Every structure is written in C-alpha cells, then in structure tokens.
Amino acid sequence: MTETLLTTARQVILDEAKALEVLCDGLDERFEQAVQMILDATGRVIVSGIGKSGHIGHKIAATLASTGTPAYFVHPAEASHGDLGMLSKGDVVLAISNSGEAPELANLLAFTRRFGIPLIGLSSKPESTLMKEADVHLLIPSLGEACGYGIVPSISTTLTLAMGDALAIALMKYRDFRPENFRDFHPGGKLGARLSKVSDLMHSGEDLPLVPADTNMSDVLLEMSQKGFGVAGVTGSDNALLGIITDGDLRRHMDGLLTRKASDVMTEDPTTISPESLAEEAVAIMDQRTITCLFVVDPERDQTARGLIKIHDCLRVGLG
Structure with a gap:
C-alpha cells in the first residue's frame, strides 16, 4: 500500500511539474502587458476570485504587497454587497477564474468596465466571459487536474499560483526591490531576523x-x-x-x-x-x-x- 501511495504522490508532482513547463513555454507579450499595466497604475492591484481561485488570489495579493506592489484581495461576493467601494480610479483589477465564468465575478467585471478600471483576466478558457471582458489576458494552459477526473483543483491552482509569483517577482525586479526593502514588510519571525540590519x-x-x-x-x-x-x-x-x-x-x-x-x-x-x-x-x-x-x-x-x-x-x- 505504501508503494501505491508514493506512486500516486510522485505522479501528482510530476504532472504539476510538466504543466509548469508548459506554462513557462507559453508566456508571451501578454505577460509583459500585464506587468506594464500594473506599473502604470497609480493605485493598487485588486485581486479577486472565488473558491480555490480565491484562496490562490489571497496569496497572490499578499505576495504582491510584500514585494513592493500595493495590493489587497476583494471577495467577489462581498464586492456585490458594498466592497466595490474599495475600488477607485488608478487601481488595476486582477480577476481569477479557471473557467472564466464564475457568476460571483459578474458585478466586479461590470464595475471595472463602467468606470474604466483596467482589468487583467487570469483563466484557462480564452473564450470565457472573463477573458472577453479583460484588457489583458493571462492564459493558464488547460491540462486537466492531477486527480485524473478534472474535479480536484490541483494543476490549475498550481499554475495560477506560479503565474502570480511570476508577476510579483517580475515587478519586484523591475522596481529594484531589495532585501532591505523586503525586511520593512517582514519585521517579525525568522525571516525578519534574517533580514535585520x-x-x-x-x-x-x-x-x-x-x-x-x-x-x-x-x-x-x-x-x-x-x-x-x-x-x-x-x-x-x-x-x-x-x-x-x-x-x-x-x-x-x-x-x-x-x-x-x-x-x-x-x-x-x-x-x-x-x-x-x-x-x-x-x-x-x-x-x-x-x-x-x-x-x-x-x-x-x-x-x-x-x-x-x-x-x-x-x-x-x-x-x-
């Protein structure tokens, strides 16, 4: 039984690793456009998503904020009940949905279109509503999920997280964000100690x-x-x-x-x-x-x- 479990675990990791290679090879000028859109923004990056995409979105927003790009997460359902007021001119929205059809995002997308707020769509479906509305498309390759049945978000969430990390670190490098700057946002714990002057x-x-x-x-x-x-x-x-x-x-x-x-x-x-x-x-x-x-x-x-x-x-x- 142990060998069967290890075989399954190794296969999951190999499948996700292969998917990351496909994601890497598929990066193009749209990634550069997304980075430039964020650099041009005078406000913050508003990250939003529902379900597993929301969990990944929380992490992406936190990584952006801790590496010199002001960002925060807005839950799309809460956005429909008043949190749209958190968005303003100068912001950029990064909306995440693997299917691109999450109904909870509808009001958020409509708000960005109404008030001219730049929208970056992150999805695996190029013909989805999200991607049609977005100003810049960050496409995640549609490679199924590691479970083999397409029902457990795994490969898709790994790719989404990797794309978010790529955005954050590209912005960090462009801004010449250094360890001493990083320490300002991480004063506590072992990391803060390592970066102490x-x-x-x-x-x-x-x-x-x-x-x-x-x-x-x-x-x-x-x-x-x-x-x-x-x-x-x-x-x-x-x-x-x-x-x-x-x-x-x-x-x-x-x-x-x-x-x-x-x-x-x-x-x-x-x-x-x-x-x-x-x-x-x-x-x-x-x-x-x-x-x-x-x-x-x-x-x-x-x-x-x-x-x-x-x-x-x-x-x-x-x-x-």
Whole structure:
C-alpha cells in the first residue's frame, strides 16, 4: 500500500511539474502587458476570485504587497454587497477564474468596465466571459487536474499560483526591490531576523563603551565595568575607532596596567562592520573570528564609531 501511495504522490508532482513547463513555454507579450499595466497604475492591484481561485488570489495579493506592489484581495461576493467601494480610479483589477465564468465575478467585471478600471483576466478558457471582458489576458494552459477526473483543483491552482509569483517577482525586479526593502514588510519571525540590519540590533549612544586614546587605564576599567560589555573602543580626536581593549588585552598587559594609557593596551585595527550590513553577516564574522562582539563604524564618516553588536543580540532574535 505504501508503494501505491508514493506512486500516486510522485505522479501528482510530476504532472504539476510538466504543466509548469508548459506554462513557462507559453508566456508571451501578454505577460509583459500585464506587468506594464500594473506599473502604470497609480493605485493598487485588486485581486479577486472565488473558491480555490480565491484562496490562490489571497496569496497572490499578499505576495504582491510584500514585494513592493500595493495590493489587497476583494471577495467577489462581498464586492456585490458594498466592497466595490474599495475600488477607485488608478487601481488595476486582477480577476481569477479557471473557467472564466464564475457568476460571483459578474458585478466586479461590470464595475471595472463602467468606470474604466483596467482589468487583467487570469483563466484557462480564452473564450470565457472573463477573458472577453479583460484588457489583458493571462492564459493558464488547460491540462486537466492531477486527480485524473478534472474535479480536484490541483494543476490549475498550481499554475495560477506560479503565474502570480511570476508577476510579483517580475515587478519586484523591475522596481529594484531589495532585501532591505523586503525586511520593512517582514519585521517579525525568522525571516525578519534574517533580514535585520546591524543598525537594528546594535547598542549606541550613551551605552557605547568608548574612551579617548590618552585615557588612563584606571578610567578605561571603570568604563568597561559600567557599560558591561567586557570591551572598550579607543577613539582618536575625530572619534574614529583606532582600536579596542578586551579582557584578553588586560591580561596581556597586567604588569603595570594602571600606569598605562588606552593606546598602550589596545589592539589596533579591530574587525568592524557597517551599520547597513545584515546582522547575519555580523554573526558570520564573529563565528569565523571566535569573538563575541563587533564595533560598528560608519565607513562614510572616517570610521566613526556608531555602535556595538554582540552575538547575544543576534541569538536573541533568532540568528545564529
């Protein structure tokens, strides 16, 4: 029985994979037209669909919104009961229906035609009502469903989802939407942590343990003790970071330590990182060098000390 189940599962995945290849080969200038229509819009992309198409539509709208294309989902049945008021001039509607004949979409389609709102149709039936009304047609190849009976949306929903992803990522690439932009829309969870910048996690301002190069070591020890990081940054007259003093430096200069200046004890040219770097990069550097903290310097301002990031700060948000 196990082998039969695995055979069925593998066949479903193979059928959907083959269908995706057909979808890929069939993309043409209509895809470019749809992307351009969205780029030209001054409003939002309104995604709508019923049933399984609606579920896929929710995901497409969420992907668009999280990658720099303002979008939201409008349920076609709710649209007929007041939610049409969410649509306005400047919007673009992406209507999804495998058959292209979903009656729930009728009022939404009529509204777009009445008020001149651009309409992108996504369907597997080129002669359907949806596709006849649409300004741009995104055609999903009609290849049946993975169940073999044409009754379980599977291949059709996979292709629809892939088309939505293709739209979102094409728009993202065109707009040069970068990981740091993506993080603005994903501040929570593991993804948000991975996209955190050093500046999001670093200690700065009054918390920063900094001493001038000519500071007596007795005062350096006091600064290290008060700030509680086990390290102090040594700065020049222009606040540029010249070196750092760690517990290891203290042990190496124990003989006559209190008679020395910070510049006598410090390790010069320490490893640093930019505040705009991803926190993951800071973790990698600390792991590689077997250290627990990094000073953050501004490379555009003569290596000015801006902050301090500790490995524990990164671990706390789920990195490492």
